[in-house]
Amino acid sequence: MVANRLYPFEPPWFSRLRWAVCAQEILEEADKKVTTQYFGVPQCLKYKAIHVADIRIQQQADGRPYLLARGDKELLVLPGHVIPELNGLKPDILLSRKSHAFALLGKLTGMQVVEKTGYHVRMLLSRISPALPDLFPLMNARISTSMELHFPSGSSGDEWTLMKPLPATVRCFSEGIALVLFGAAMVEKNPRLVHLTNELTTSIFEVAFIMRCVPSVIQQAVVWLLPSKWRMERSWRELGTFVVPEVIRQKELLASDNHNHDKSSPTSPDLITWMVKDGRTELERDPNVLTTLCGSVAAGSTYSIANFVCRALSDLTAHPDVLAAIRTELAARHVAIKGQWDLAALSGLDCLESAMKETARLAPGTIIVYSRVAEQDFFLDHGRIEVRKGQFVTVSGPARATDEAIFEDAKTYKGLRFCAEEKIEGHRAKPFRSVDSDILTWGAGRWACPGRMVADMAAKVLLIQLIDGYDFRFVGGKPIKPGSVHEFLFFHPDNQMLVRRRKDAVGIKL
């Protein structure tokens, strides 16, 4: 028996639709630690008055694996405690790329090449993350200027302004991500790149989210009925008109520099420049492949950070005590560093780091994490779990992140839980940017998010200035719940909040 399948020969499309609208409830029910259980109709289906029989699934004992019908694939949901064992498996046994390309419908969204290469991932880890001290002032300037533009201006104490935080933060992070992808010179020369990567990302997600509801056999035809597919194709082509000539130009330049034996680091520490410089194989030097890799990094980054920052702001608005503690901490740091904020000054903010972890723990970007495909048969957990070649495996994020054995009062938001006196040492040793297989913000193992250092820096640049400079309030005092589609949780782009300049801001300018 399989979770989210009502009867053995149920057409997979029904599982697809249920998963698209009720993934959270389906996973939560399947995670319940019982041996055999009836699962009632998910609450959201009840509201929509769809009559389906009770879902009966066989669930093994506490912490044991189970099968989940997502509609497009049957996933083996593994217990979180096997993550260290999975981390030890070599890439010829367990691979992440295939499952990422599959989940975001690489064939339809134009990102299929990420199944063949992890070059962009390697570059983010080995070249971009170490270059963050150089990128910091440039990224900071772009994000901060955009913040001034898209958040309410005016003197402190002004009337509240009703605004949509997600589109505003997406604009800020598009500036930062464009810089990481293309470098300052290219973005200044072609400001259109900022909006273009944003448009591309939006249409990629629209195509993927809608087409995940359509049976696989007709996807290739049906996708062309979507306006977002046409928009996406246009954006990919336009992106190519910027990236391809730049790659060719840099390759020619490099060829002449190599001739002069120039082995120095490039002057601009951006993804394109590094990919051109380090590319060894045909694939890694192909301008069209590099265009796709830049587009797929944009897709994986901008909305992830924007969603996270909006969720964090919303959590802090709902918990003024946590917000006050962070403001006090920021004011103290501001005085200690005499207002000179650099990359080092963003670290060691215990309260802020704790609140960031808590938001990521309770409102992750996706409820299933550590998604991989088995390339060979193997056994786990002392031979108790058998995984067959070709099997898609995953881990339930909420089952791990809200496990009472790991987190006390696990389902309750406690923004300062990680910096409590008895936890502070562990907290400082594992700041927000660290891979943590209890919270799973970044996944885990060798394929944990390669953009986590960039995300940590960019999120703090915006969060610190927003927390110090603005007051936030819910419309009608009603807290905002995360939206969800398939396994993805998000802050809805149409969500509104009331925002105004803060009277007693200490004036942090990064």
Ligand code: HEM
């Ligand atoms: C708060 C923001 C972000 C969150 C929560 C997040 C989370 C994640 C997670 C959970 C994964 C899957 C890891 C796994 O399978 O174990 C992932 C993959 C990835 N992330 Fe992020 N991410 C964020 C920001 C970024 C940024 C800023 C970048 C780039 C600059 C980025 C680039 C990527 C890429 C390229 C992958 C795919 C890795 C692969 O194919 O192996 N992410 N991210």
